[in-house]
Amino acid sequence: MRSPFLLLLTATGLALAVPVELLENGDFESGVLSPWTTNSWTISTTEPHWGAYCAFVEGNYWIRQDFTPVDVSKVVSVTFWHRQPEVALFGIEFYYGQSDYDFDIIHAQGPDWSEYDATYLLRPAGNLEAVRIWGYSGGGPDPDYNYLDDVSIMYDEDLSLDQATFGTIKALFAAD
Ligand SMILES: [Ca+2]
Numbered sequence: 625m626r627s628p629f630l631l632l633l634t635a636t637g638l639a640l641a642v643p644v645e646l647l648e649n650g651d652f653e654s655g656v657l658s659p660w661t662t663n664s665w666t667i668s669t670t671e672p673h674w675g676a677y678c679a680f681v682e683g684n685y686w687i688r689q690d691f692t693p694v695d696v697s698k699v700v701s702v703t704f705w706h707r708q709p710e711v712a713l714f715g716i717e718f719y720y721g722q723s724d725y726d727f728d729i730i731h732a733q734g735p736d737w738s739e740y741d742a743t744y745l746l747r748p749a750g751n752l753e754a755v756r757i758w759g760y761s762g763g764g765p766d767p768d769y770n771y772l773d774d775v776s777i778m779y780d781e782d783l784s785l786d787q788a789t790f791g792t793i794k795a796l797f798a799a800d
Contacts, residue, residue: 641780641781641782641783642780643700643701643778643779643780643783644778644779644780644781645776645777645778645779646691646694646699646777646778646779647689647691647755647775647776647777648689648691650689650704650774650775650776650777651674651675651677651773651774651775652667652672652675652677652678652679652772652773653675653676653677654677655667655676655677657679657687659689659690660679660687660688660689661687661688661689661690662679662681662685662686662687662688663685663686664681664683664685664686664759665679665680665681665685665686665687665759665772666679666680666681667679667680668680668771670771671707671771672771672773673705673707673737673771673773673774674705674773674774675773677773678771678772678773679771679772679773680769680770680771680772681759681769681770682759682767682768682769682770683759683760683761683768684758684759684760684761684768685758685759686717686756686757686758686759687756687757687772688754688755688756688757689754689755689775690719690753690754691753691754691777692753693751693752693753694751694752694753694779695751695752695781696718696720696746696747696748696749696750696751696752697748697749698779698780698781698783699743699746699752699777699778699779700743700778700779700780700783701741701743701776701777701778702718702741702742702743702745702746702755702776702777702778703739703740703741703742703743703774703775703776704739704740704742704757704772704773704774704775704776705737705738705739705740705772705773705774705775706732706737706738706740706757706770706771706772706773707735707736707737707738707770707771707772707773708732708735708760708769708770708771709735709766709767709769710732710735710763710764710766710767710768710769711732711733711734711735712732712760712762712763712764712768713729713730713731713732713760713763714729714730714732714757714758714759714760714770715727715728715729715730715757715758715760716728716730716742716745716755716756716757716758717755717756717757717758718745718746718747718752718754718755719752719753719754719755719756720747720750720751720752720753721751721753725754725756726745726747728742728745730742737771737773752777755775755777757772757775
């Protein structure tokens with residue numbers, strides 16, 4: 625679906641800004657965790673959201689990916705798929721420096737795979753350099769299982785956050 629639209633934009637001679645994926649192996653389809661780092665998560669083949677692999681942990685442990693720092697105002701989306709059978713909560717952290725980070729709690733949406741959009745948790749300014757996602761412990765009598773798949777951070781060096789909305793598309797059509 626993407627190609628015809630991009631070709632159309634190219635044909636009109638407009639500047640072409642294509643968001644790029646900042647994370648590597650966000651779908652875990654390499655079959656190993658690298659370049660993710662962790663203190664307990666493992667690769668799992670149990671009902672991944674997509675493909676053959678996802679990441680899994682039991683308990684309150686983290687999985688993290690570092691990348692070359694980018695202007696956070698040009699990050700257009702942070703999304704991931706998460707499955708937590710016990711439907712409790714989990715944590716997410718965004719790093720803007722080695723020890724400069726924000727921690728937020730996200731409540732699980734349901735026992736099955738759910739897509740989460742964490743874009744709203746980003747700061748308006750700064751250099752984003754890592755994301756870290758936590759499991760949890762407690763919350764009920766069942767095992768504290770967490771599954772993670774299809775983690776994505778999209779970055780567009782040509783667009784600011786407010787421009788990188790559907791308003792940009794509308795403006796393009798209005799220009800005709
Ligand atoms: Ca996968």
